[in-house]
Amino acid sequence: MPSRTSRPTRRTALLCAAGLLALPRLQAAPAKKPLPPPPDVWPRPALVPGGVARLSLGPSATRPQAHSGELPLLVVGDAIEWTALVGIALAAPPGEAAITVAAPGEAARRVPYRIVAKKYQEQRLTVSPRTVDLSSEDQARYEREREHLAGVMATFSPAVPAQLHMQVPVPGRRSSSFGLRRIFNGQARNPHSGMDIAAATGTPVRAPLDGRVVDVGDYFFNGGTVWLDHGAGLLSMYCHLSAMDVKPGDQLRAGDAFCKVGATGRVTGPHLHWSVMLNRAMVDPALFIDA
Structure with missing residues (x-):
């Protein structure tokens, strides 16, 4: 025959089970809203012959000077981040390329980029x-x-x-x-x-x-x-x-x-x-x- 203590044990188990069922369900963390797309930038970048490279130059209190070979480049932005815009000639071969950048009081540095081939009609x-x-x-x-x-x-x-x-x-x-x-x-x-x-x-x-x-x-x-x-x-x-x-x-x-x-x-x-x-x-x- 079952002992006297067996019934309270079963009752306790049932109560515990009921209590567990009564607990509120844990809510899943709300999904993060997707970040808004970045604002349009002009010109749009295209690292191909006939395209434009947009190269980050980082922060600087004054507008840096950038060159492709001997040619000066258009630099846009502000003290938080400057960007060099590089026109890529249609005759440019695919592969590694680079510009040079110099800010006042700093040594000139090289900023590389890579040109990808493109077949035109x-x-x-x-x-x-x-x-x-x-x-x-x-x-x-x-x-x-x-x-x-x-x-x-x-x-x-x-x-x-x-x-x-x-x-x-x-x-x-x-x-x-x-x-x-x-x-x-x-x-x-x-x-x-x-x-x-x-x-x-x-x-x-x-x-x-x-x-x-x-x-x-x-x-x-x-x-x-x-x-x-x-x-x-x-x-x-x-x-x-x-x-x-x-x-x-x-x-x-x-x-x-x-x-x-x-x-x-x-x-x-x-x-x-x-x-x-x-x-x-x-x-x-x-x-x-x-x-």
């Missing part, structure tokens, strides 16, 4: 043979223009742009993208160094940022052309224009109309060719605009 076009196989006269003109434009592209004004988020200079369909390898009449040429936007002749072209006009001309390949200096090695170029309503030295505000779409130079129809140059490297304009 190809496009075959048929144009007037005289724009591919140049006559001696046209070749001489091209050489003169190339020398002049090298001086334009070397423009560097110390003022840093107030902003780097650009507006598209003309509405329209993108008819050709940056980096496209073009083959004219079966002959390969350099990759496309800008963005083509299809628009009717006479459509106003507007400045994507504040800028100063540094060159206005009519060139063999580019036709009617205007160059703008936005500061610190950031330039932009507008080609195949039908009208140029500015002169060198004019100051523009973002959104100002300053020229008109055309079909001058080597073209197959009216459109705007828009290029962006950073530290003398043509880079993809799409990195500066909304997707």
Whole structure:
């Protein structure tokens, strides 16, 4: 027979079990809310030929000076963190690269980065043979223009742009993208160094940022052309224009109309060719605009 103490033991066990069931359930720790996405940065980084490297330089009381080889670089930010913006040339080979940085009172240091290969598309076009196989006269003109434009592209004004988020200079369909390898009449040429936007002749072209006009001309390949200096090695170029309503030295505000779409130079129809140059490297304009 069971002992007298067996019943209280069973009762106690039942009470304990009931008590355990009565305890409030432990609440799981609330899931952490996802961090908000970082604010948009301009230009967007792309460590590829034709892209832009954004390299952190850390804190400094004054703006550091950064160089890619002998070329000064655009440095943005504040005393908490400075960032060097490096335009990567379309001809840059994949692999290791570096810039040099010097802050007042500090020794120069090396900041490395790595360029990743990118394959751009190809496009075959048929144009007037005289724009591919140049006559001696046209070749001489091209050489003169190339020398002049090298001086334009070397423009560097110390003022840093107030902003780097650009507006598209003309509405329209993108008819050709940056980096496209073009083959004219079966002959390969350099990759496309800008963005083509299809628009009717006479459509106003507007400045994507504040800028100063540094060159206005009519060139063999580019036709009617205007160059703008936005500061610190950031330039932009507008080609195949039908009208140029500015002169060198004019100051523009973002959104100002300053020229008109055309079909001058080597073209197959009216459109705007828009290029962006950073530290003398043509880079993809799409990195500066909304997707």
